[in-house]
Amino acid sequence: MLGFTNVTSLTNERTFNPTVIPRAGVGNSMPLIVGVAKASNFGLLYAILCAFAFDYCVRQKIGGVNLNFFIVNQLPVIPSDTYIQPCQQANGPQTLRNWLLPRVLELTYTAWDLEPFARDCGWNGPPFRCDEERRFLLRCELDAAFFHLYLGPEEEWRRKPESLTRYFPTPRHAVDYIMDTFPIVKRKDEEKWGEYRTKRVILEIYDEMAEAMRKGIPYQTRFNPPPGPSENGLPDWKPGQPKPANWPYHIHAPKGCETTLGD
16 A cells, blocks of 8 residues: 655655555545556555655645645656666666666565565565665665656757756756755755765766766666565575575565574
């Protein structure tokens, strides 16, 4: 189930706050989004709703503290047929859906409660570990990718009205500006890291993706192992057996094979 809080504010850290939850009853302050045909598209919709690019659009629409459905229905969501297009960031022939979904799964499926969601998205393995540094980079990769999808390539940007390009000569200038409209994210980063780390890393990855697209080469992710499910499957691990030496560190143990903290 995908829902969002309908009480919010422009002054919050983030304005649109979606969440995926197991099937359960919810109150009237958490409207549900239903009607998505494919479960995998449901996961991709969730990723869009979490993106800074989308949240910036929400902030242009809301005028009070109530995020009503008539506002949500007007928000710009990337069409589902976009996901079947070739992904320029991928290493090899791959659709955008297949590049995005492993990242969404790793960020979302961190507890057994959401096992049905993971299965609907094609993953039958255990949940992913909640590694904060890895999760931060996953979010930055997704945000950079969605900025490219929402703003388009630089060549296309140059054909925009002069009233826009006068203030934002390139889409990168627009990304820089949008990230500065999240002052609480900036303040928390500066308090913890001494810099606006989220903005810096998103822009770095955005630039790396842009350079890869200009050169016609795959974008090289910073992750090892790659995001999401293991490409070669998981080694066999049954209850009572020791942990396989090649078990991916970012994936939890199977049920019945729980390990000690730090394994």
